[in-house]
Amino acid sequence: MSRAAKPEPVDELDEKAAKAELKRLAETIAHHDRLYHEKDAPEISDAEYDALRRRNEAIEKRFPALIRADSPSRRVGAAPATGFAKVTHAKPMLSLDNAFDEEDVRAFFQSVRNFFRRKEDLERVDPAAIEVAAEPKIDGLSCSLRYEAGELVLAATRGDGIIGEDVTANVRTLKTVPHRLKGRGWPDHIEIRGEVYMERPGFFALNAEREKAGEPVFANPRNAAAGSLRQLDSSITASRPLKFFAYAWGEASGPIAATHWQALEHFRRWGLAVNPLSRLCRGVEEVLAFQREMAAQRAELPYDIDGVVYKVNDLDLEERLGFAARAPRWAIAHKFPAQQAETKLIEIIIQVGRQGSLTPVAVLEPITVGGVVVQRATLHNEDEIQRKDIRAGDTVIIQRAGDVIPQVVSVVAGRRPKGSKPYVFPQKCPICGSLAVREPDEAVRRCTGGLICAAQAVERLRHFVSRDAFDIEGLGTKHIAEFWEDKLIKTPADIFRLDYDAIAEREGWGEQSAAKLRDAVEARRRVALDRFIYALGIPQVGQQTARLLARHYRSFARWRQAMVASHDHDGDAWRELNDIHGIGEDMATDIAGFFAEKHNLAVLDELLREVEVTDYEGARVATNSPLAGKTVVFTGTLTAMSRSEAKARAEALGANVSGSVSGKTDLLIVGADAGSKAEKAKALGVKTLSEDEWLALVQSG
């Protein structure tokens, strides 16, 4: 496209020239829409783009008869931000719990052992002899490949574990992913899961090319793999050296094997790549030896690994162990120890969090640690700085492990510049100037500015739009801060009432970017309950707790009613909240406290006028079982299964398991030597089952 010639003034165009010009503009604008929306790679500024559209409009005004069918003015705003189609995984793609040392690993195998009770089970899960598949933990991104009748029909990224993105066209370009399964014996449909990764030599070559072309380089092979897979143009993906290792599966129409190891062997026969370093081990000592071997080999491997993964080999045991909220109980990742490096601390800055906490952060001379460039590290709190006597100008040891924020471990003695002074922690909020106070038994100092503190407001809004919350793209911290400053956004509801015409006029914005933001906001008017709860930013309520709450209460209306009622600490609602496994009294106090605050309820009501909260659709929970939606309590000793297994079974069948009997209890399962709960249940008229009756029920379900 040529933009060199100065366009002829609209007034001077004759009909023929106008016709040609409208055609050119329609094509040019469509071209830039594509670059902007589909490739995230605009070639012209917003101002230039707006000028094209204005010119198009001006010509159309003069020659209304010439308006084309494909005129940009006929399209409402710009084309929708297409991106990737969303895919709901038939079974969620969960993450793994981590072990950081041998003690954690031993504790994991002990917990597997403690899950079972029967003698014949216990022999198979004895930590000294349990069969375990041990595999390298590849540092890439997980991907689910769906094969139907042996054909690859869908490839999806993990996304948030429940919903991922459809990257089928891109995955088809990977040589290690067969379009059709080989051999025989595969079930009619199966989701094969594994890791898409980039080998180090390919990564370096790619970065060298990018550097030459003046493009930004990738920080590490993982980012390069992720960036390469999420390309809207699959010919770009095809040009990148991506590979795939299969190591797990999701939904399958039939049984695939009796052990994990057998499943891996099948995968190999079906033409999938399985990591040849994986090993079938017996007992904890063997898996630990495997981990030490991998740690020693790590540097020589062509790809990055950040640990090893252990999986209970017997799939019958695996099935019974099942899943906790976030991760399977039958597997664990044993991460390699943190990597350390030395660098200079330039200065200490203070960040203000959404609840007003003042967090000191070290600004560092950039340094690569374990393949990632680190420029900042957390200093935790003022006591930590004092204890380690960390000062500006010091040479410090920093470390990073996995996804954890890098930390300053210590100061290198003897390298301190002359005349340096101990760091003095501010007593005032660096943003709003309000007093920052520290409660006697707390480690953090908090800004008392509350609603007037811009930092807190902006942080709350930033949390609200963040990826795991409302996931509104294109509303970064800078924009939120500006909108807050100019009073365009004060509360979350305001995000849904923005005036996009006014935004298009703002400096740094234009019609296109305003339309893109509008699309991103409009796409989020429906939100799942767990995301919604997380987005509220209630103290202590992280993603995991939000999910627990959503899973327990299911609908927003139920949750809200229960939370408001939890104000009464003698009532059933408060007890029910405390009984949720994973929610302690401290957390319950914060949650109930949030709802006791009138201001919060007003903000919530306002928001609910803008968005619809959909019921939690917990995966893996049966809806047609006799236990679906029932509140179940266990008491006494069970003989066939441990309390943990019984609880896991009940939850898998859709029950809410509670710790105490109340008017809301549907079913009490009574083991040997049951005490007061059985009596209370009787008094309340709650149905009770013996252990045998319970076993009959779960076996039928």
Ligand code: IVH
């Ligand atoms: S198994 C339900 N095996 O690590 C368990 N994961 O921290 C599914 N990963 O999301 C995961 N190598 O992206 C498994 N051999 C391996 C792995 C592996 C790398 C990644 C995967 C997962 C993450 C969890």
